[in-house]
Amino acid sequence: MNNEKVTISNKQLTAIMVCLVWPTTINFCSGILTRLVGHDMALSGAIAVLTAMPFVYMVFLVGKKFPGMTVVEYSQVLFGKILGKLLGLLLFMFFVLYAALAVSAYIQHLTDFLLPETPFMVVLVMHLVVVCYLVWQGPETIARIGLLAFALTFIFFALIGVSAIPEFDMTKLMPFFNVGAVNVGKASLRADPFTGVTQIVLAMILPMVANQTKAFRSAASGLAIGGAYFVFYFAVTIMVMGPQLTSIMRIPSMDLVRSIQITQYLHRFESFMVSLWYWSILIHAGALAYCGLQAFKQTVGIKQQKVYMILIYGLLLGGLTYYFGYNRVFYLNFVEYQWPYIALPFQFALPLLLLIVMKIKS
Amino acid sequence: MGKRVVSILLILVILFSIAGCWDAAEINELGFVLSVAIDKVDDQYKVTAQIAKPDTYSKTPSGGQAQEKPFWQISANGRSVFEAIRNMAAISPRRIFWAHIKVIIIGGTLAKSNIHDVLDFFTRNPELRLRTLVAVTPGDAGKLLETVPMMEKDPGADLESVIENKSLTGKGYRIMLKNFLEDYLDPNSNPVASRIILTKNEGKPALKLSGAAVFHRNKLAGWLDEQETKGLLWIKKEIRSSIVVVKCPYDGRPVTVEVKSGDTSIQSSVENGVPSFQIKVKATCNLVEQGCTTDFSNEENLRKLEEVLASEIQKDIQSTITTAQDMKVDFLGFNEVMHRQHKQDWLQLSENWPEVFSEASFKIDVKTDIPSLSVLARPLAPGPKHALEHK
CATH class of the missing domain: 3.30.300.210 (Nutrient germinant receptor protein C, domain 3)
Structure with a gap:
């Protein structure tokens, strides 16, 4: 698929951004933040959303100067060919690792909660095939499914809200800034890798957006909506389960669903909620995987897309997913402690650097 | 041609992998646990489960006939709660299914010694709901599960209703596992559980919600009247x-x-x-x-x-x-x-x-x-x- 011919509407961009922000954040980030700041974790999450916003704007500003070019392409202009290609390769590795983490999140949900007897490899292959198919079909398909996923998020969060209302205990959220505003702010750095995905993906897909002038507004809306979703989910998690219980959970989002019920009659709706969540995590993984392949192709100068490329790419993605996702202890430790050091430079330092270099050069 | 072959291959891969054989759970092969009681016997955990008898649910009792118990009671011992539960598999013809437990009853002796293992098991198991009610009885918890309910066929629902009705009398307490855990994990809070006792109603044993059990850390600290x-x-x-x-x-x-x-x-x-x-x-x-x-x-x-x-x-x-x-x-x-x-x-x-x-x-x-x-x-x-x- 050739990205020059492809366009996605601004609504589709918003939908993709929403799907990038919330699905993994509600899974792992809530536990990570609660271990740091207790019941203030929703505040840290909100700060992370606000932090990401100016960086989305930076990417938009730089992208506007290089119409029709992705970050991989214009970094070769800004930093020179060698440094630009090196950055392209680093971006490829970053995206493929990021996609592997997203695919792992889905597999862990299925194998740990819904299909505990099904081998990890089976779910991995199953999900990977769908992700690779999305990559093969390209951004138009991802964007169209993104709209469906976005529509389903309304049902997801409406159900969470309605079923959790009887369990709401506002006092569990107080006192605000219990561990101090500085610590809450510091903790938001751990949430930044979850929200920062928006700007780095935007840097890759911005050339495809139909209305370039409104691209920032669309992307920022996606970040804001996705952010509002997960901040709401965080607050509900604390109000229903409490900070102590949330902090010991690996995937508190699933434990929240174990703690609520829809009316008196529908007690177990985990599978239903996972089926609604699935579309967003699919777009999340699909978009990242697509960006990874594009980064590689643009770095080495491949114009055409062949089936064998997708197969090789799928094997690489599968290998990484197995390596990172199979051992849950390793995965959580990696996401909690090591991943911010890898993600933050790409998501926050790179847009800033690009903007500075662009300003100097112009 | 190449695309068609790849598509067919993909369809086959997905088709075979979503057959769901590994997690197949046929309803007629499962034993649904309604309530569970856990006691401490010597150094071991004794887990007693009340398993629903499906055929008694489908029968309408006719007058004069001796009614069959609507549940089957099964007990097993183990060094850990999980081991005791696994030991049940040696007795049960059906796979014991824990997802529908309504109440966890902890025996007095266990409550006085250490309930940490019990809480850990029930929190860690993704099959179980965190809305399950927690109750303590001063005596043997397993004995409580022998009680045949007067009104309900499902003894778990009966016990759940007894606890849920606490608001009508104001003499008992009700707590879900998630709230109990939150208080247990908080270093300055102390959890309180329902207190269930065995009493007699017209000469027949019946369960009564009376008072509450106060815990400090992992041990029972006292009872509330x-x-x-x-x-x-x-x-x-x-x-x-x-x-x-x-x-x-x-x-x-x-x-x-x-x-x-x-x-x-x-x-x-x-x-x-x-x-x-x-x-x-x-x-x-x-x-x-x-x-x-x-x-x-x-x-x-x-x-x-x-x-x-x-x-x-x-x-x-x-x-x-x-x-x-x-x-x-x-x-x-x-x-x-x-x-x-x-x-x-x-x-x-x-x-x-x-x-x-x-x-x-x-x-x-x-x-x-x-x-x-x-x-x-x-x-x-x-x-x-x-x-x-x-x-």
Whole structure:
């Protein structure tokens, strides 16, 4: 698929951004933040959303100067060919690792909660095939499914809200800034890798957006909506389960669903909620995987897309997913402690650097 | 051509991988656990499960026939809860399915020793819901599960209803596993569970919700009687729909009021490192039964009754606070109030909260309102002489 011919509407961009922000954040980030700041974790999450916003704007500003070019392409202009290609390769590795983490999140949900007897490899292959198919079909398909996923998020969060209302205990959220505003702010750095995905993906897909002038507004809306979703989910998690219980959970989002019920009659709706969540995590993984392949192709100068490329790419993605996702202890430790050091430079330092270099050069 | 082959291959891969053979669970091969009881026997855990008998659910009992128990009881021992549960598989012809447990009952001996393993098992198992109710019985928990319910076929639902009905009597407590865990994990909070006892109803064994069990860390710290439990419910704002029986301010005969709404607010202050709490209760009740013939449509009489009611509620709350202070166990959540309202002081107070709490002072202010005498305008009195008594 050739990205020059492809366009996605601004609504589709918003939908993709929403799907990038919330699905993994509600899974792992809530536990990570609660271990740091207790019941203030929703505040840290909100700060992370606000932090990401100016960086989305930076990417938009730089992208506007290089119409029709992705970050991989214009970094070769800004930093020179060698440094630009090196950055392209680093971006490829970053995206493929990021996609592997997203695919792992889905597999862990299925194998740990819904299909505990099904081998990890089976779910991995199953999900990977769908992700690779999305990559093969390209951004138009991802964007169209993104709209469906976005529509389903309304049902997801409406159900969470309605079923959790009887369990709401506002006092569990107080006192605000219990561990101090500085610590809450510091903790938001751990949430930044979850929200920062928006700007780095935007840097890759911005050339495809139909209305370039409104691209920032669309992307920022996606970040804001996705952010509002997960901040709401965080607050509900604390109000229903409490900070102590949330902090010991690996995937508190699933434990929240174990703690609520829809009316008196529908007690177990985990599978239903996972089926609604699935579309967003699919777009999340699909978009990242697509960006990874594009980064590689643009770095080495491949114009055409062949089936064998997708197969090789799928094997690489599968290998990484197995390596990172199979051992849950390793995965959580990696996401909690090591991943911010890898993600933050790409998501926050790179847009800033690009903007500075662009300003100097112009 | 190449694309078609790839597509067919992909379809086949997906088709075979989503067949779901590994997690296939046929309903006729599962044994649904309704309630579980856990006891400590010597150094081992004894797990007793009540498993639903599906055929008894489909039969309509006919008159005169001896009714079959609607459940099958199974017990096994193990060094850990999980081992005991796995040991059940050696006896059970069906795969024991834990996802529908309604109540976890902990035996008295186990509660007094250490419940950590039990909590760990039930929290870690993704099959189980965190809404499962937690109860403690002073004796053998397994024995409780032998009780055949009078009304329900499902003994788990029966036990669940007994606990859920706590609001009607105001003499028992109800807690879900998630809330119990939250208090257990909080270093300054202490969880409280329902107390279930075995009693007799028309000569047959029946389960009764009576009082509550207070835990400190992983051990049972003590029991609350029914009056103390009522005080706990007032403080925790869970008293709605229960009743209070007070003495008529004029002749001492019983007058019953039903609590329609109860709101409790707690204000704290700290002076020289000693906390004090002001508890304000506002209760709106309906008069639902009157043993005396006092005319409470007379507002002066009604005010007197409200005063007596307020004093009764105050007594309940005070008795609970006194028990908590004597035990040096804050199971009432005053630590959370202090934390919310005095964040700076709390850092210091929390270091030795049990001691500080036992020295804290409390002021209880209860305001009651009885806006309705149900459908009556005047008391049910046989003659004009009685009807006008105390007017």
